[in-house]
Amino acid sequence: MNSIELEGVNKFFGHHHAVADMSFSVPAGSVYGFLGPNGAGKTSTIRMIMSILYPDSGRVTVLGSNNPESVKDRLGYLPEEKGLYKKMKTRELIAYFGTLKGLPWREAHSRAQALLERFGLQASADQKCESLSKGMGQKVQIISTLIHEPEVVILDEPFSGLDPINIEMVRDVILDLRRQGRTVIFSTHIMEQAEQICDALLLVNGGRKILDGPVADIKRDFEPTLLVDFEGDARHLDQPGVTRINNMGRKAELSIAQDADPQMIMQSLMREMTITGFSVREPSLHEIFVRAVRESAT
Amino acid sequence: MKRMLLISLREFLENVRTKGFWIGILMMPVVLVLVAVVPLIIESTRSAKSYAVIDESNWLGSEVQAEISRRDFRYLFTDLRKGREEALLPELAKVLPEIRVLGETGIDEAVASILTGSAPPEALGNRWVAHLSDHRVLIRDWWQKLTPGARADLSARISSNRFVLMEHSGDIETLNQQINSGSLFAYFILGADPVNESAGGRYVSNNLTDLDLQNWYGRIVNRIVRDRRLLEKNIDEETAAWINQQTEFEGIKLDEDGLEAQVDNTDIARQWAPVGFVYFLWISILINTQMLLTNTIEEKSNKLIEVLLSSVSPVMLMGGKILGIAATGLTIILSWIVMALVFFLGVPALLGVELPLDLSSVLAEPWLLLSFLVYFLLGYLFYAALLVGLGSLCNNLKEAQNLILPVQMIQILPILMMIPIGRDPNSTLAQVMSYIPPLTPFVMMNRAAGPPAVSEYITTTLLMVVSIVAAFWLAAKVFRIGILMTGKPPGLREIYRLLRAPVSTRGTASGRAS
Secondary structure, eight states: OEEEEEEEEEEEETTEEEEEEEEEEEETTOEEEEEOOTTSSHHHHHHHHTTSSOOSEEEEEETTBSOGGGGGGGEEEEOSSOOOOTTSBHHHHHHHHHHHTTOOHHHHHHHHHHHHHHTTOGGGTTSBGGGSOHHHHHHHHHHHHHTTOOSEEEEESTTTTOOHHHHHHHHHHHHHHHHTTOEEEEEESOHHHHHHHOSEEEEEETTEEEEEEEHHHHHHHSOOEEEEEEESOGGGGOOTTEEEEEEOSSEEEEEEOTTSOHHHHHHHHHHHSEEEEEEEEOOOHHHHHHHHHHHHHO | OHHHHHHHHHHHHHHHTSHHHHHHHHHHHHHHHHHHHHHHHHHHHOOOEEEEEEESSSSHHHHHHHHHHHHHHHHHTHHHHHTTOTTHHHHHHTTGGGGGGOOHHHHHHHHHHHHHTOOOOTTSOHHHHHHHHHTHHHHHHHHHHOOHHHHHHHHHHOHHHHEEEOOOOSOHHHHHHHHHHTSOOEEEEEOSOTTTOSOOOEEEESOSSOOHHHHHHHHHHHHHHHHHHHHHTTOOHHHHHHHHOOOOOOOEEEOTTSOEEEOOHHHHHHHHHHHHHHHHHHHHHHHHHHHHHHHHHHHHHTTOHHHHHTTSOHHHHHHHHHHHHHHHHHHHHHHHHHHHHIIIIIHHHHHOOOOSSOOHHHHTOHHHHHHHHHHHHHHHHHHHHHHHHHHTTOSSHHHHHHHTHHHHHHHHHHHHHHHHHHHOTTSHHHHHHHTSTTTHHHHHHHGGGSOOOHHHHHHHHHHHHHHHHHHHHHHHHHHHHHTTOOSSOOOHHHHHHHHHSOOOOTTTOOSOOO
16 A cells, blocks of 8 residues: 555656656555655655646556645644744744644644644743754744644754754654554665665655665665775785675775675685774665765766 | 635734734824824924014014914914904004914913903003903803814914024124024015115025025015015005905805715715725835745745645645734734724714814725725735745745745835825725725725725626636645745746746646646
């Protein structure tokens, strides 16, 4: 079961092809990451899912509906650039966003109060938004996104500009949403964050999909790396099973074929030269991304 | 639809809490008080100008002073005449010279002394006292009926309150010094033989802009000299008076049946009231559309738009904002109307004072008020659509000011045309302008005293409604794209392209947006 499916979606801004032939699907109940550098088309894709923008061609299916507008109330969206009505009281503001998502007024107010208490903001419930600190403001924005208990929560760059404490807070919210069985999509250009919490992800660059799928599958598709510190003739680095050598002089990064055994390669290397240190690593998302972008460019 | 109302409700509540809203509401009482009080203040603070007269003819100066007294007297008792105490006038005319020494306070004292039976001021001659005593009841009634406004008006018309004759030694050097030092406003030199020679008179002053004194004194001198010339040609006083008599025109209007009726101040107020309404209409529309523009840009720069758009469509958002501010504007206008009604109908009745400007008859006409409300809504909706569309393209007010300049230039036209249309509400120009949608509300309001034909009301309103729908359609097209735009606002050519581009919808349509 997929919460969101995109098929061959294109979006132009004037002559700029912002999203090109985008197809992917987000499994229900997963934490799904949109990864890519700035300007890769992440926000435009999100806006099309939210029916804030409409694709020029292709199909967007959200919660089984081809008309995303009709399911807006079941989605929660926190844009990258977000603000608050400065003059409104915190609880009023949260309840207002709740009513805009179709909650009855009374229900919206009681939920706002409950959420403020859960996030430790009950003392600020009757304060104006302009008096909130940045971290508190961030919490209020998240509460506003969650008040109508959306089935799908979309967070655009939720970690940008946050201090470590608030990064942790947002991460906990995302993991909590997953526990509740909701689908969470978030975009980021910081790979480490995605690596920590995503079940599946989509890599985009220049408006195009580079790759997508469950994180484990993606990593499995990429070769592990052997890092060695060595003394001796660098020609010996070229052993069977090594697909790529990145020689830095006394240090080298060796990509290893998937069917090769890193142990065997280490033994052969130690026979030929002096190895002063080594480690075997899974490729990081960062490496995968860089490699994939490079490969797609060639 | 429900969410549009939610947005407008929030908008309304937020605006009601702003200072601007309350300033708007309180503007009316301030304007009313100013209208009522400022003329009185201006009158009371106007200081009397002092002047001197060097009379080389040895007779003209004293004649002029006598005439001045006569005129003051006539002004003073115009109200008496209005009160149908006309019989009193010839009687009072017999005691003319005695009141020439009376200033405003003098007259007050004199009247007071007669009414209370106390001793009259010394300056009063016996005949005056005796005469006033004879007509004590009449004068008392008249005086008691005078409102404070009328009394102030009366004293302003008494020339001795405006111009004070100074005694002097006849030395021109001293007079010149006094003018330079500011203690004397001006002096007149009357020629030796003003009857036979028109030259010879002089008016000396440092103030070349305020000609009131010169004109006033000159008129009286001319009148006396003319009388004297008539006399020298042996024309008797009666004939002379007849020759001097001015032709007066009485204002007459025709009512619907073609019958004649007297024109009074209420008619004039009614004729010009639409102009006042146009002014208020203009201010209301300007303030409210400006509020909408500021608010749209603020919301855009506050980065709230995207959150809102995740819940409602751009058109709903735009509609909600326009509606919310319309509600704010209507609240302000209704409060103005209520306050004006209370002021013009309630204050005179409660405090028993007469206002210098009586608009109660105008306010009591429901047709005028109704058309004011209707034209406010039509005009507001039209300009709101334009400004919200343009405002959505801008990131700050400075950018917006450049973009809305053409709109503002159109908005100035009704103000420029206000007086000409008020003078001639059914002129061809006024009729043509009624059919130009951006001007329709103002021009039709302006023409209300005409009034325009019913068919004109219907066609112009229909045209206006069609224009509003068109403006909303265009604004919605720009808004849904503009509101998410960042960076430099587009030029006119790009806006045109925006309007022409088909808007993709729901994933199936093709084409390019933005």
